[in-house]
Amino acid sequence: MTSTDGDAGMERSDGVADLVVRLGVPDDLDAVAAMFSETRLAAVPMMPPPVHTPDEDRAFLSDQLHGDREAWVAELDGEVVGLLLLEDDWVHSLYVAAGRTGQGIGTVLLDLAKGVRPDGLQLWVFESNTDARRLYEREGFVAVERTDGAGNEEKAPDVRMVWRGDLAELRGRIDEVDDRLADLLNERAALTAEVQRRKTVPGHAGRDAEREAEIVARMAARTPNLGPERVAAIMHTVIAVSLDAAGDAVDADRR
Numbered sequence: 001m002t003s004t005d006g007d008a009g010m011e012r013s014d015g016v017a018d019l020v021v022r023l024g025v026p027d028d029l030d031a032v033a034a035m036f037s038e039t040r041l042a043a044v045p046m047m048p049p050p051v052h053t054p055d056e057d058r059a060f061l062s063d064q065l066h067g068d069r070e071a072w073v074a075e076l077d078g079e080v081v082g083l084l085l086l087e088d089d090w091v092h093s094l095y096v097a098a099g100r101t102g103q104g105i106g107t108v109l110l111d112l113a114k115g116v117r118p119d120g121l122q123l124w125v126f127e128s129n130t131d132a133r134r135l136y137e138r139e140g141f142v143a144v145e146r147t148d149g150a151g152n153e154e155k156a157p158d159v160r161m162v163w164r165g166d167l168a169e170l171r172g173r174i175d176e177v178d179d180r181l182a183d184l185l186n187e188r189a190a191l192t193a194e195v196q197r198r199k200t201v202p203g204h205a206g207r208d209a210e211r212e213a214e215i216v217a218r219m220a221a222r223t224p225n226l227g228p229e230r231v232a233a234i235m236h237t238v239i240a241v242s243l244d245a246a247g248d249a250v251d252a253d254r255r
């Protein structure tokens with residue numbers, strides 16, 4: 001392990017290569033409490049000043065390590081450098097030791113949280129904590145609610161952020177691909193119609209099997225996830241419905 005306490009010059013992968021993340025146990029209390037109090041103070045002014053004494057923090061953390069919440073501890077060389085508290089779909093707390101930020105430890109802990117809560121997560125973050133908000137945004141969380149802080153202990157404005165989960169994230173990406181696919185299908189149908197206007201035998205009667213086989217072969221070379229037979233089925237349908245639409249357009253022109 002070559003890490004230093006500073007962030008400077010630390011490649012992210014070097015910083016977390018030896019990171020050990022495990023469930024916390026009561027014996028971790030001293031190390032976790034020391035990290036927590038130091039980190040919480042160092043986080044000011046990104047976070048509002050703490051409202052609890054170190055003794056109160058210690059009692060709280062003892063409860064967490066005794067199972068109040070799911071407590072995950074990140075260690076580097078046996079030193080506690082991160083803490084993640086999960087409760088249902090809530091990231092209750094995420095702390096990375098002062099001097100260890102920017103090394104990817106928060107990302108590792110959040111990825112773990114996503115792994116154990118694939119259906120989605122939410123969290124509150126102080127509006128002033130721009131570093132944390134950036135991390136959450138990078139990790140796919142979106143802001144869904146803002147408050148003036150009246151409801152939290154620190155009375156500081158905060159933001160609720162939500163990660164919708166693996167399934168919703170993947171469906172969102174499918175929607176984006178489908179938007180592009182729809183535009184391309186629309187453009188292609190217009191071109192098929194244009195070709196029909198120039199053919200001596202247009203429409204279904206003028207279908208050109210050789211040209212269609214060429215199209216399928218070219219596309220099959222780019223679609224290894226589907227294979228030639230499925231691409232042939234898709235293009236057969238695309239061409240047939242495009243010719244139908246072109247026929248409708250010609251009929252409409254005549255009327």
Ligand SMILES: O=C(O)C(=O)C[C@]1(C(=O)O)C=C[C@@H](O)C=C1
Nearest residue numbers: 192195206207208209211212239
């Ligand atoms: O290239 C043609 O001849 C067309 O009419 C266009 C098109 C196509 O949409 O790509 C449609 C029908 C033919 O069977 C082959 C190709």
